[in-house]
Every structure is written in structure tokens, then in C-alpha cells.
Amino acid sequence: MDATAALAAPAASGPALSGLHVPLVTPFTAQGDLAADALEGLAHQVLDDGADGLVALGTTGEPGALEDEERRAVVDVCVQVCRERGASLVVGAGSSSTRASVRELAALGGRPEIAAALVTVPSFVRPSEAGVLAHFGALAAHSPVPLVVYNIPYRTGQRIGADTLRELAALPNIAGVKHAVGGIDADTVNLLADPPPASHGFAVLGGDDAYLPPLLALGGQGGILASAHLCTARWAELVAAWRDGDVARARELGRGAVRLASAVFTEPNPTVVKGVLHAQGRIPSPDVRLPLLSASAAAVDAALYRATEWAEASPPAALAAV
Secondary structure (H helix, E strand, O other): OOHHHHHHOOOOOOOOOOEEEEEOOOOEOOOOOEOHHHHHHHHHHHHHOOOOEEEEOOHHHOHHHOOHHHHHHHHHHHHHHHHHHOOEEEEEOOOOOHHHHHHHHHOOOOOOOEEEEEEEOOOOOOOOHHHHHHHHHHHHHHOOOOEEEEEOHHHHOOOOOHHHHHHHHHOOOEEEEEEOOOOOOHHHHHHHHOOOOHHHOOEEEEOOHHHHHHHHHHOOOEEEOHHHHOOHHHHHHHHHHHHHOOHHHHHHHHHHHHHHHHHHOOOOOOHHHHHHHHHOOOOOOOOOOOOOOOOOHHHHHHHHHHHHHHHHOOOOHHHHOO
16 A cells, blocks of 8 residues: 555554654755755655654745745655655645645645645635635545645634634545644644544644644644754654653653754744754755845854754663663
8 A cells, every 4th residue: 555545544543644754954055056965865864863754845945935846856855765765755735726736736646655745724815714624625635645734823824723623634635734833722732632533544743843742742643843853863752752651751852852942943944954954064055045044153053052962961860770
């Protein structure tokens, strides 16, 4: 069974899409071109360090600043890596136009490495919640791959509540939600206190890096996290600790996760992540494309310090002795 079929018919044990997924940056050369070799290396490295899957053309990948051929090249690189590694690939797609989104999603068909498409709630036009539900219903009915709903109201201007999320979960071909509401609000608590039935195969994935630890504590199944380019193994350990019920270790790891995530997002994403990756020698330049500007040296230094601190931290003595 290929990845698409597996997600379309999830096992009764729970969501097929779970764990840690890294939304890859798009590295550029010093001349401003796509650095495909660096992207490939970065993809392999985060998988080596424990990520369960990759996300191509998420917000962190600056898709709006890429040319059509560059977007295709990014997907091609990630497909190749996921084919070689047997990893899950999610691809960012769609827009505020339902018809245009249907056409864009159609292009993802025929590539079994693409397990799902990450599709943002329509932005700017601010449809009603019923309109959001109808939008995703239409997309799900036509898409060759399952959908992950990207719920990020502070960017889209459109809030969707717990009841609407449950209705989305009940739709065929909806694999989960990237939940990034800027905190742990009442709808988040409501949704995870009475989550969609396991038979729906619907994953609640954290999208606000600093709020991943409490989301996992409430029952979230993983995250799509820009900060997980850095200290990937620690982020993977955090997800696994909550999954396995190791609460003491999960809490300790959560403290490091919050410190790192808070440093990474002091300036617009992905500027700080790219600055740290460049400082670590993992991508050829820290450059982003306008309208973004590269991160300040102070922000990069602070995030690099937090990444080094967390990567080198030892478990508390009581945990190390277990």
C-alpha cells in the first residue's frame, strides 16, 4: 500500500500522520539561487536525527518567494529523499481560491512519496466557518492526496472552533490539522478533551513551536515545527516521551524546547532558523527573499546559544539513573 492509500484508510489504532515533521527551509546560494544540494543534505540530516517526516513548501520554505520551477525542484528533492528513506512527505499547497486549490492539488497525484498536502484555511477573504468547511470538503473530494488543515488564525484572519475541527475530521480524505492558534486556548482544550474518534485517523499536530509541550500533554500527536531544524533529536525525544508516558523526561525536555523556540521566533520566520543553520555550516547562506530581511546577528547568536545549550544538556540525575 502506498503512502496516499495508507493515509486515506487509516488504521483503527489512531492517526497515520503523527510524530515530528520538519518544514524545511529553502536554502539559497550566496548568489541567491536555489541550493538544491544543501536542501537534500538538510533533509537527510533531520531524518537521521529522528524526524518522522518532511514538509516541503510550508511557510518556512518561503514558497511565495519562489519561482514555479524552484517550487517544482524543491518538491523533487524532497520526494527523492523520502523515497530513499521511506519517510513521510507533506507538501504545502492551495490558496484562498477553492478552484485554484483543486488544480494545484491535482498536480500532487501519482507520487506515492507525498503522503498529504498542507492547506491553509482561506486567508484574507474570511469566509464563515461553514464556508471553511465547504472549502475543505470540496478540496478533499477532488484531491489525490489527504489534506492537513493549517489552522493559523493570526495569519489568516479566520478562526475555526473545536466543533468545526471535529466536522473537518469526519470528512473523508482529511488527515489532520496543523494547529497554530498562538497558545493553548479554549478551543484547543475543548478539541483535545473530546478528540475525533480514532477511526477517523485525524492527527492534531502542533504548529506553534513554543506551545508544543502543553499540546502534547493534552494529547496532540506530534508537530510541524520550524525550530526542529535545530536540535532535531531533542524535539523527537520530546514527542516520544509524551507518547510513551515518560512525563518527567517530557517536562524536562519541554523546558529546553520552549527556550529554543522563543529565541527562534524573535524575528520573522524563517530568518533566525536560516541564520543559525548558516552559522552551523549546514546551508551556504543565511539569505531570505524580500519582503523578508535576514535576521540580526543578535537574534542568530541568541538562538544558536539556546540550540547548543539544549543539544548538550544532560538529563537530570534522577532521570539518568533510571
